[in-house]
Amino acid sequence: MVCGGFACSKNALCALNVVYMLVGLLLIGVAAWGKGLGLVSSIHIIGGVIAVGVFLLLIAVAGLVGAVNHHQVLLFFYMIILGLVFIFQFGISCSCLAINRSKQTDVINASWWVMSNKTRDELERSFDCCGLFNLTTLYQQDYAFCTACWDRAA
Structure with missing residues (x-):
């Protein structure tokens, strides 16, 4: 079996999207489990984790449907959304690395008095x-x- 052309890309994309779906379901399950056991009481944190899990699940389904059906428009928007997610994550990572110890203390101090x-x-x-x-x-x-x-x- 030769791994070339769209068949190999299709299989790789399908496998990757199945993994993304499992990660999305895992995020949703862990958030529900944490809330059920009372490990996390903040509904905002639970809601955020569930929202990220649902978003990842929807994106994975769109990618899987696009790959299986050879739907170029769906794959194009899938690629655009993943590109935007990458840029967002890269920006957050750079800003986290750019914060020094005194700024970390200021952020923690400000959030302590708000909670x-x-x-x-x-x-x-x-x-x-x-x-x-x-x-x-x-x-x-x-x-x-x-x-x-x-x-x-x-």
């Missing part, structure tokens, strides 16, 4: 710390500020 008290309590219990950078001076005076300290004090 709900329930989320803070869950983070403090999970990581066995009090406060953002485990600064315990405020919490040593009054344990009511940190639920993780309640477990240690008891």
